[in-house]
Amino acid sequence: MKRIKLTVSYDGTNYSGWQIQPNAPTIEAELDKAIASLTGENVHVIGASRTDAGVHGKGNVAVFDTGSTIPADRFSYALNRYLPEDIQIQKSEEVDKDFHPRHCDTKKTYEYKISNTEFYLPQERRYSWHVQAKLDLEKMQEAANYLIGEHDFKSFASVHTQAETTIRTIYSIELIAKDKKEGKDYQGEIIIRVKGNGFLYNMVRIIAGTLVGVGKGRFEPQYVKEMLEALDRTKAGETAPPQGLTLVEIQY
């Protein structure tokens, strides 16, 4: 038996998220099916991040054990032949038998994409949050800086979080503005790139919703400090919609 680590990318549009559920398509279920079709083994992959319905993945991680003689680095090619077109393994490799994708130190990078335009661009509708109101990027970055570091992010977690502790460390929050044009034809794509040692349930989407609230002028940047101290979900901003979110990378 050997343990295989998969780097998994997917378009989350047509899935009810990562985690297996009865009577709903999930990424995890598709991976289990593809492995069973390839190896004949009945396995359940262990995922690093259980992304929500509609959230996308570029570099999520899953592991499974197999007795198959297929070389570790060939599983990517072999499994992609059995997977639907909206899931693709980007890499496969052998890892130690005790490697667990959730029980070790990681750096996770998420990106949240906002289309800050008067009308949405149809080709972006499944991959970004359309925000019509003009956003003040400088204030958003100022607000973001209060979130960097080790904090209790209770105010920025869904009340349904099952985490034992709500303390997390955010290493960086970058705001990247693309295709900026001046004047009334301004078309703006904004990416919020967040890197941390782990994230609570809905945390990145609540950060994105809060920063958009700041960008719109609903909150002053300094108020984000009070949001953190309140340890109360109702004090932070709205939860941004899922389609703007992508799990980009997990570093072990």
Place this chain on the structure above:
Amino acid sequence: MKRIKLTVSYDGTNYSGWQIQPNAPTIEAELDKAIASLTGENVHVIGASRTDAGVHGKGNVAVFDTGSTIPADRFSYALNRYLPEDIQIQKSEEVDKDFHPRHCDTKKTYEYKISNTEFYLPQERRYSWHVQAKLDLEKMQEAANYLIGEHDFKSFASVHTQAETTIRTIYSIELIAKDKKEGKDYQGEIIIRVKGNGFLYNMVRIIAGTLVGVGKGRFEPQYVKEMLEALDRTKAGETAPPQGLTLVEIQY
């Protein structure tokens, strides 16, 4: 009566192209339907560029005449309520009665997107051409430079072109490489941005296919000069697939 100019964006994935055809969904037909629903008038829009099946639009242009009292700049909002989610008017304005989107000098900008990665990214599958072989960007740019300027592009047009002349002027061809990483995990998105005074049928897709041929080492950059001089479609490279192509902007 007044003449309205629409700036139209669309995800071309589910359409048989711009131009109306019996028993097939087209952008033109959806626009005519939306205008009829809004104004009760039976009109046929005149499009600037009849993009092919699967090709996308950010800034295509259509005009129509109307007796409606709706202010010109409100048509965008009003029509978007009647259009499917994969078509959005970005702007509406009144133009002179004799304005014709095809019978005047324009600068058109197209972008062709290539995912130059070992495995494709699912969220890009409808919007880019996945090319697995490593591409030599410097050679591609060198080849592209031979195409800039006024030339007879007969070798770079579908044999089905109905244009009276195959002479066109290309103002610029930029190769933009994004997300570049070194080593075996290289993931590259390449955008070929082409600006010209007009393009023949399939011309941008044949340019993209030819540049990819150069990038793979199938053609030397200098050979592109011979392709032009041959005035023979069979001498140029393959026609790149439609989903990588987007009509970005038309300047009048």
